[in-house]
Amino acid sequence: MTVTVTFFADLRRFLPRGVDGPQRYTLREQATVDDLLTVIGVAQDADVTIAVNGEQAARETSLHDGADVMLLSPMEGGAAAEGEATTSIKGGA
Amino acid sequence: MDRYGYWNKILHVNLSDRTTWIEEPGDAFFRRYAGGRGLIAHYLLKYVPKGADPLGPDNILVIAPGVLTGAPVPGAGRHSVGAKSPLTGGFGESESGGYWGAELKRAGWDAIVFHRVSPTPVYLWINQGAVELRDASHLWGKITGEVEDAIVAELGDPLVRIAQIGPAGENLVRFACIANELNEVAGRTGMGAVMGSKRLKAIAVRGKTPVKVADQPGLLAIAKWVSGTMDEKHRAFHEFGTGAAMQGKSLEGGMPVLNYRLGAADTVAKVDAIAVRDQVRVKMGACFACSVRCKKVVHIEEKEEAARAAAEKVYKGRARVAVDPMGRYRVDPRYGGPEYESLAALGVNLGLDDLIAICKSNEMCNYLAMDTVSLGCTLAWAMECFEKGILTLDDTGGVPLRFHDADGVIKLVEMIAYRRGIGDLLAEGSQRAAQRLGRGSDAFLTTVKGMEMAMHDPRHMPVMRASYLLAPTGGDHMRQTSNRNGLRNQIGLCHFLAYEDDQSLQILKTVTGWDITPEEMVTTAHRGLTLARLFNLREGMTRADDRLPARFSAPLPKHAGLTREQQEKIVTDYYVEQGWDPATGVPTAETIRELELDADAVHAG
Numbered sequence: 001m002t003v004t005v006t007f008f009a010d011l012r013r014f015l016p017r018g019v020d021g022p023q024r025y026t027l028r029e030q031a032t033v034d035d036l037l038t039v040i041g042v043a044q045d046a047d048v049t050i051a052v053n054g055e056q057a058a059r060e061t062s063l064h065d066g067a068d069v070m071l072l073s074p075m076e077g078g079a080a081a082e083g084e085a086t087t088s089i090k091g092g093a
Numbered sequence: 094m095d096r097y098g099y100w101n102k103i104l105h106v107n108l109s110d111r112t113t114w115i116e117e118p119g120d121a122f123f124r125r126y127a128g129g130r131g132l133i134a135h136y137l138l139k140y141v142p143k144g145a146d147p148l149g150p151d152n153i154l155v156i157a158p159g160v161l162t163g164a165p166v167p168g169a170g171r172h173s174v175g176a177k178s179p180l181t182g183g184f185g186e187s188e189s190g191g192y193w194g195a196e197l198k199r200a201g202w203d204a205i206v207f208h209r210v211s212p213t214p215v216y217l218w219i220n221q222g223a224v225e226l227r228d229a230s231h232l233w234g235k236i237t238g239e240v241e242d243a244i245v246a247e248l249g250d251p252l253v254r255i256a257q258i259g260p261a262g263e264n265l266v267r268f269a270c271i272a273n274e275l276n277e278v279a280g281r282t283g284m285g286a287v288m289g290s291k292r293l294k295a296i297a298v299r300g301k302t303p304v305k306v307a308d309q310p311g312l313l314a315i316a317k318w319v320s321g322t323m324d325e326k327h328r329a330f331h332e333f334g335t336g337a338a339m340q341g342k343s344l345e346g347g348m349p350v351l352n353y354r355l356g357a358a359d360t361v362a363k364v365d366a367i368a369v370r371d372q373v374r375v376k377m378g379a380c381f382a383c384s385v386r387c388k389k390v391v392h393i394e395e396k397e398e399a400a401r402a403a404a405e406k407v408y409k410g411r412a413r414v415a416v417d418p419m420g421r422y423r424v425d426p427r428y429g430g431p432e433y434e435s436l437a438a439l440g441v442n443l444g445l446d447d448l449i450a451i452c453k454s455n456e457m458c459n460y461l462a463m464d465t466v467s468l469g470c471t472l473a474w475a476m477e478c479f480e481k482g483i484l485t486l487d488d489t490g491g492v493p494l495r496f497h498d499a500d501g502v503i504k505l506v507e508m509i510a511y512r513r514g515i516g517d518l519l520a521e522g523s524q525r526a527a528q529r530l531g532r533g534s535d536a537f538l539t540t541v542k543g544m545e546m547a548m549h550d551p552r553h554m555p556v557m558r559a560s561y562l563l564a565p566t567g568g569d570h571m572r573q574t575s576n577r578n579g580l581r582n583q584i585g586l587c588h589f590l591a592y593e594d595d596q597s598l599q600i601l602k603t604v605t606g607w608d609i610t611p612e613e614m615v616t617t618a619h620r621g622l623t624l625a626r627l628f629n630l631r632e633g634m635t636r637a638d639d640r641l642p643a644r645f646s647a648p649l650p651k652h653a654g655l656t657r658e659q660q661e662k663i664v665t666d667y668y669v670e671q672g673w674d675p676a677t678g679v680p681t682a683e684t685i686r687e688l689e690l691d692a693d694a695v696h697a698g
Contacts, residue, residue, distance in 0.1 A: 009329045009338035049341040056344050072341025
């Protein structure tokens with residue numbers, strides 16, 4: 001299957017130099033977000049916020065053909081130092 | 094001996110009798126305080142009497158670059174401004190970038206301390222070693238762009254760098270800022286109001302002497318590392334500046350929306366840094382010696398013809414100039430463009446998705462010289478009061494204070510700067526305004542120690558909790574409480590540069606020639622923070638001030654509220670880490686001794 005990935009903020013470092021806009025990746029059937037991140041080269045312990053078709057997703061989330069994936073970092077400005085993690089969505093109220 | 098990184102020359106200016114003198118405090122002084130917070134807190138303790146009115150003659154205004162400022166390496170363009178804060182009543186300090194701080198160092202000065210009050214408006218002209226106070230009566234009341242033009246024409250040198258207040262500082266708006274080069278600001282804690290209270294309109298500087306560097310090839314290697322790793326380390330800043338992560342923040346439920354109540358907005362993508370690039374940005378700007386170039390410049394015209402003409406004549410076809418489709422606003426590129434904090438504080442947190450209006454209010458805050466964060470949060474507080482019927486049209490003189498009203502915000506920005514109508518109350522900042530208004534309006538505050546918190550929700554981001562609870566300036570998101578950022582403030586190194594700590598150490602060594610260890614860097618940061626703590630304690634702050642406002646005890650849809658116990662633990666742990674009394678946060682005698690602050694502590698009683 002093929003998915004489209006948009007990289008935001010710091011994660012744009014995974015884009016090839018000079019490239020902008022969404023990138024297409026071809027994955028095996030039943031692939032998860034985790035599989036996609038491995039293909040892209042995002043480390044296992046990286047602090048990444050993931051959205052699939054606009055909804056927040058986890059690394060275990062299954063992908064489907066034609067999915068729109070957004071990879072984001074929620075860090076910003078003065079917060080963007082040392083790559084410290086934000087809270088996980090799972091720990092929320 | 095040879096001296097690198099600093100000149101051992103601090104300029105003192107008595108604005109009352111117009112005398113100036115030079116202090117040469119010696120090498121140990123610069124190694125002990127480094128600059129920024131350390132130097133500011135030292136002078137505040139020494140010169141400002143306990144209980145002094147922040148807007149009275151006893152306050153001082155300190156301009157403090159660091160020992161790295163002006164050295165030719167990315168990130169070394171920072172300077173700090175400090176005084177007793179009219180917003181918090183405690184340690185006031187704010188940082189700025191651009192070129193002004195480096196210019197001051199290149200003029201041969203390490204810092205300036207302004208004392209007392211001028212009887213009439215003046216500006217200071219520093220031309221290398223020559224210093225002159227000049228009449229500024231004709232500049233009083235003017236916006237920053239007009240003042241910049243007038244001073245450059247008067248001095249006949251287009252390369253002069255100018256730091257100045259706008260009408261907001263003259264009118265003692267408690268969150269007035271100091272702008273340099275029109276588009277960089279020392280934004281927080283109301284330093285512009287202190288400058289205004291001294292009737293000091295501007296400081297113009299021209300410097301032609303490069304800062305001396307101990308190991309030039311070593312420093313060049315670090316500068317080259319920054320350019321060589323741009324894609325890997327600074328790509329987002331380089332391409333977008335701040336504000337490219339807003340969609341992620343909103344998706345995680347941590348975006349300040351409608352006075353920090355919602356955590357998410359489906360309109361964020363309309364006003365983030367990606368939208369800025371695609372719709373209104375004409376170029377990126379840089380600070381002194383920095384290859385990251387993270388400063389947005391936006392240009393919007395009211396009419397299509399003007400936009401086309403500007404694109405052709407000014408940008409030679411290399412940029413498209415935006416048009417306000419409703420023909421309402423022109424946004425002048427001289428005033429830069431909105432950072433993340435401004436996009437959020439003047440935009441999303443007020444329920445706005447009108448990017449052009451946000452760029453306009455940001456431009457106005459720059460030319461009137463006000464802090465966008467405190468202004469935006471004060472408006473958000475007032476709008477929630479209005480929504481709940483606590484502030485009424487009778488109180489506001491018929492001016493509605495509504496979320497989602499972009500054009501209304503533009504009007505309010507001006508009313509606050511000139512203290513017109515309801516703007517007079519809001520110019521006091523949200524905490525003082527709530528105290529005056531009463532009626533339970535303090536429940537909607539987002540202030541710590543009287544200063545409005547920045548646009549990072551501590552319920553969402555644990556890393557922000559200690560910053561807001563314990564920053565000596567109050568609701569500060571720059572994590573000044575950490576060793577890393579605490580030190581960078583003092584030495585004059587930008588927080589946005591992705592230097593590892595060993596690289597910062599290397600930069601410090603190559604510039605100053607000091608044989609400095611990682612442990613000494615930590616000690617320097619602790620010293621600055623402890624000095625600021627001593628000042629706050631002396632001015633009456635206690636542990637009770639190290640607390641978040643009630644709003645943050647309530648949950649967001651995706652994040653739990655922060656309990657009193659959680660906050661108390663963070664505070665106690667930090668006191669212990671800094672060597673302060675675990676119960677009261679008073680620096681212990683042992684810590685004072687270890688940090689060599691005995692002489693400063695004499696003024697802390």
